[in-house]
Amino acid sequence: MWAMSATTTIRVSERARDRINQLARAASQTTIEYVDQMVNRLMDEELLNAIVASLDDPGLAEDAAELDGTLMDGLDPNEDFSAWR
Numbered sequence: 001m002w003a004m005s006a007t008t009t010i011r012v013s014e015r016a017r018d019r020i021n022q023l024a025r026a027a028s029q030t031t032i033e034y035v036d037q038m039v040n041r042l043m044d045e046e047l048l049n050a051i052v053a054s055l056d057d058p059g060l061a062e063d064a065a066e067l068d069g070t071l072m073d074g075l076d077p078n079e080d081f082s083a084w085r
Helices: 014-026 031-054 058-067
Strands: none
Touching (some): 014 031
């Protein structure tokens, strides 16, 4: 049997409440399910944004620059490695 999680009340404007209810109905979800999904999406988006922002770290570019040209170290540049698996 389906068990409902504990719930609580949050304060939002009437406009936000009405819009969330409308969106939940359009998604064939309860308002609770829809808000939970929105929160999870927001958290995922913030995590992705943090990861992308960390890629702009100048230290990472310096580390990568040090490794440039080392991919083929010790390997014959004329050998075809495409069949290796």
